[in-house]
Amino acid sequence: MSDLFDVVRRQRACRAFADDPVSDETVARVLEAATYAPSAENSQPWVFVVVRDADLRARIGDLTRRVWESGARDAEVDRLDAALFADVDRGMSGGVAEAPVLVVVGCDTTRAHEGAVPDSIFPAVQNLLLAATALGLGSALTTLATGFADELRDLVGLPAHVRPMAVVPLGHPVRPLGPPRRAPFSATTHRDHYSEPW
Amino acid sequence: MSDLFDVVRRQRACRAFADDPVSDETVARVLEAATYAPSAENSQPWVFVVVRDADLRARIGDLTRRVWESGARDAEVDRLDAALFADVDRGMSGGVAEAPVLVVVGCDTTRAHEGAVPDSIFPAVQNLLLAATALGLGSALTTLATGFADELRDLVGLPAHVRPMAVVPLGHPVRPLGPPRRAPFSATTHRDHYSEPW
Numbered sequence: 001m002s003d004l005f006d007v008v009r010r011q012r013a014c015r016a017f018a019d020d021p022v023s024d025e026t027v028a029r030v031l032e033a034a035t036y037a038p039s040a041e042n043s044q045p046w047v048f049v050v051v052r053d054a055d056l057r058a059r060i061g062d063l064t065r066r067v068w069e070s071g072a073r074d075a076e077v078d079r080l081d082a083a084l085f086a087d088v089d090r091g092m093s094g095g096v097a098e099a100p101v102l103v104v105v106g107c108d109t110t111r112a113h114e115g116a117v118p119d120s121i122f123p124a125v126q127n128l129l130l131a132a133t134a135l136g137l138g139s140a141l142t143t144l145a146t147g148f149a150d151e152l153r154d155l156v157g158l159p160a161h162v163r164p165m166a167v168v169p170l171g172h173p174v175r176p177l178g179p180p181r182r183a184p185f186s187a188t189t190h191r192d193h194y195s196e197p198w
Numbered sequence: 199m200s201d202l203f204d205v206v207r208r209q210r211a212c213r214a215f216a217d218d219p220v221s222d223e224t225v226a227r228v229l230e231a232a233t234y235a236p237s238a239e240n241s242q243p244w245v246f247v248v249v250r251d252a253d254l255r256a257r258i259g260d261l262t263r264r265v266w267e268s269g270a271r272d273a274e275v276d277r278l279d280a281a282l283f284a285d286v287d288r289g290m291s292g293g294v295a296e297a298p299v300l301v302v303v304g305c306d307t308t309r310a311h312e313g314a315v316p317d318s319i320f321p322a323v324q325n326l327l328l329a330a331t332a333l334g335l336g337s338a339l340t341t342l343a344t345g346f347a348d349e350l351r352d353l354v355g356l357p358a359h360v361r362p363m364a365v366v367p368l369g370h371p372v373r374p375l376g377p378p379r380r381a382p383f384s385a386t387t388h389r390d391h392y393s394e395p396w
Contacts, residue, residue, distance in 0.1 A: 004200045004332045005227075008234045008325055029203075031383040036206045037324060038339045041278055044380060048387040056390055080239055108386070118316030119341055119364070123324035125317075126235060127206055130328070134202045141236045143317055157392035166317070182242060185229040188306070189246040192254055194355035 002134035011129060012180045014138025015091025017099040017171035026135055027101060030170065033131035037124035040116035046124050047106035049156040059155055060104070060145060060167060061097025067147040068092035092144055099138075099169030103128070104152065106162040121165045128168060138173035141166055200332035209327060210378045212336025213289025215297040215369035224333055225299060228368065231329035235322035238314035244322050245304035247354040257353055258302075258343060258365060259295025265345040266290035290342055297336075297367030301326070302350065304360040319363045326366060336371035339364055 031048055039045060051057055073092070077085055096102075105125055112120045125141055132139040145152050145167045152164045189198035229246055237243060249255055271290070275283055294300075303323055310318045323339055330337040343350050343365045350362045387396035 001199055002202045004202045004205045004328060005231060007202045008231045008329070011234060011236070013236060028383065031387055033203060033206045035380045035383045036209060036378060038209070038211060038327065040341075041274065042282065042379070044386075046386060047392075048383070049390070049392060050387060050396070051390055053390045076239065084240065116341070119320050119323075119339060122317050122320035123327070123339065126321035126324040127328075129236065129321070130202060130325075131206070141317060141321065143238075143314070156388075156390070159392065162392070180234060181240070182233045185226065185233045185246070188242075188244060189229055189248060190354075192247070192249055192251045192354070194245075194247060194357065194360070198248070 007130050007134045009179070011133045012177040013140040014169070014173045014177055015087055015095045015140060016174040017095070017138060017169065018174045019100070020172040022101050022137065022170050026137070027170065029135065030128055030131040031103070034124040034128040037127045039120035039124070040112060043111040043120060045108045045111035045120050047108055047158070047162050049104040049106070049158070051102040051104060051156065052100065056155060057097050057102055060102055060152070061094050063148055063151055063155065064097060064142070064145045064167070065093050067144050072144060072147070091140070096140060096142060096169045099171035101170040103168040103170060104156050104164060105166040105168060106158050106164050108162055110161050117163065125166050125168065132170055136172070137170050138177065139168055139170050141168060205328050205332045207377070209331045210375045211338040212367070212371045212375055213285055213293045213338060214372040215293070215336060215367065216372045217298070218370040220299050220335065220368050224335070225368065227333065228326055228329040229301070232322040232326040235325045237318035237322070238310060241309040241318060243306045243309035243318050245306055245356070245360050247302040247304070247356070249300040249302060249354065250298065254353060255295050255300055258300055258350070259292050261346055261349055261353065262295060262340070262343045262365070263291050265342045270342060270345070289338070294338065294340060294367045297369035299368040301366040301368060302354050302362060303364040303366060304356050304362050306360055308359050315361065323364050323366065330368055334370070335368050336375065337366055337368050339366060
């Protein structure tokens with residue numbers, strides 16, 4: 001048993017992974033959980049490519065690093081606090097791609113109309129991340145590699161109608177993840193009207 | 199205790215609600231769960247307006263119905279199977295707005311850059327839906343009312359920098375929800391390359 005509220009409170013981005021393997025059975029449980037998310041028209045437009053091949057993971061890592069160094073790194077250095085920036089910098093420069101499994105998540109655009117793509121994919125990704133957390137795996141929602149979408153598509157052979165949406169690493173965290181830091185919900189919650197704080 | 203995998207498998211869109219009230223304590227637990235979702239740069243750009251006012255809920259319901267009847271209904275009648283269409287049609291024509299609580303979810307666009315808006319909001323919405331399911335509430339991810347974004351923004355007083363992203367009804371289902379229908383994950387999962395089925 002993994003209590004939903006406990007899992008929700010423990011979920012945190014992991015960007016450094018140990019070598020320990022992740023079984024197909026575990027990957028299957030995580031992806032099955034993803035498919036129970038809602039999607040517009042119950043269209044279930046998700047596509048998953050489970051990447052274990054070391055060379056291919058390195059290529060996805062290299063692509064991620066190139067996007068990171070093509071502007072994103074310079075933009076983030078002033079936006080993130082030092083500790084988060086250092087963790088993200090390591091992750092985007094190779095750490096994430098060292099996970100034994102990378103799940104490339106795509107959207108089959110023949111099944112979801114344009115406006116419904118994100119709200120039909122990111123709930124499934126969130127289920128995937130929660131299931132990974134429940135099973136003791138580290139994971140992270142990364143979208144950086146989709147910045148060079150055609151290159152990412154080429155690496156895993158996605159046809160033109162499948163849009164890459166995210167790359168989720170799965171593996172055992174190299175060190176325990178601390179609790180996530182969040183503002184209280186009441187700070188951004190209102191009653192009936194934006195002018196009325198919770 | 200609500201086992202994560204059990205909750206995930208039970209989540210289903212609810213579009214018809216009983217009158218039974220939903221307490222502030224329950225709303226708080228659901229929204230707190232939402233805030234533990236990941237967001238780009240840990241920016242936490244979500245904004246929640248918890249609508250209980252009956253007149254305001256009716257206005258949001260009316261807006262939803264008008265978007266539905268402005269093309270969406272005609273588009274969906276041929277895309278959805280008859281049972282799902284009938285349920286969605288009832289929901290978009292007033293059923294959803296009969297929930298005792300409507301949560302209007304927005305994104306503070308000063309906190310999330312344009313490309314990061316959906317992946318910083320829909321994971322939180324999914325946490326919200328899962329928490330509602332765990333607590334025995336019906337809920338649904340609806341985005342239709344955001345089709346007339348300015349009108350929705352006016353109804354709940356969202357400033358120009360807060361983009362409405364979803365309206366989530368919360369309430370007790372008028373009847374038990376059956377299990378969701380999903381294709382097996384393996385139908386859309388591949389190994390290393392799209393040409394290799396799982």
